[in-house]
Amino acid sequence: MTALPRSPDFRLENRRALxxxxxxxIGFAAAVALARAGAQVWLVARQAAQLREAAELAATDGLILHTVALDxxxxxxxxxxLAGLPDFDIxxxxxxxxxxxxxxEVSEENYDAVMALNLRATFFLSQQVTRRMKQRQIAGSVIHISSQMGHVGGPDRSVYCASKFALEGLTKTMALELGEAGIRVNTLCPTFIETELSRENLASPAFSRYVLDNIKLKRLGTLEDVMGPVVFLASSASALITGASLMVDGGWTAT
Ligand SMILES: NC(=O)c1ccc[n+]([C@@H]2O[C@H](COP(=O)([O-])OP(=O)(O)OC[C@H]3O[C@@H](n4cnc5c(N)ncnc54)[C@H](OP(=O)(O)O)[C@@H]3O)[C@@H](O)[C@H]2O)c1
Incomplete structure (x- = not known):
């Protein structure tokens, strides 16, 4: 043994994240985690008032989050x-x-709405951001928030699962094509976490029972559960990881 291995670096100073x-x-929790790790962070969402509230809440902990109202x-x-924003590393x-x-019973309207956001919008925004990463020789990290439902089926979730499985496939090919430029692309796959997206479903006792029966650790996910994995995938601590799916699912997909 000649050299002591260096410890992994989870810090993100001098890095910009979108x-x-x-x-x-989950996006807000990810943003707070990245900002606490030292990154400069820009939040994107449609509703300006909610973006403002998020930035104000973060400011109570001394964190500066920039906001961009955009569909x-x-x-x-x-x-x-994006042309008016700086280059991004994350x-x-x-x-x-x-x-x-x-x-x-799935309607074309619901199919189109889910695919338009979960897949199409994510696809083309990622194309824009990584094209610039490559041009500017930024060894960036892309993290798609996929889902455990990108790996297994779920009741009434044909469209949602289709969109998340597609994201998993997109991730693999982005990783293949962008690896030479040093750009890493991974998915983070949470189980159920109570948010605006899942609240109504989780309010049903039968559905909650189904969820807890499948999560081996016998509890719902929390926003805090995604924060460490986001920082890990964004940082050089995961430098050799690309094209991977990081399951944050309490063991749901272990069977
Ligand atoms: N919660 C869960 O149990 C769970 C589990 C696994 C995976 N996920 C995934 O995690 C991600 C985040 O989910 P969440 O639970 O945090 O949902 P959420 O609380 O409903 O947040 C969704 C976010 O997306 C923004 N958004 C929606 N439409 C947009 C658009 N057209 N353009 C720009 N921003 C838009 C929303 O802001 P505006 O409405 O203001 O635009 C909001 O900031 C999703 O991809 C979801 O599939 C969630």
């Missing part, structure tokens, strides 16, 4: 807006929605 869906829920399904607007794609219905 977090879609950053005004609340990311409008790809032309995304390109215009991209967290958390904006997403769910419209659960039995497969035989």
């Amino acid at each position: 977090v879609t869906g950053g005004s609340r829920g 990311i399904t409008d790809t032309a607007q995304v390109a215009d807006t 991209l967290v794609n958390s904006a997403g929605l769910a419209r659960h219905q039995p497969f035989l």
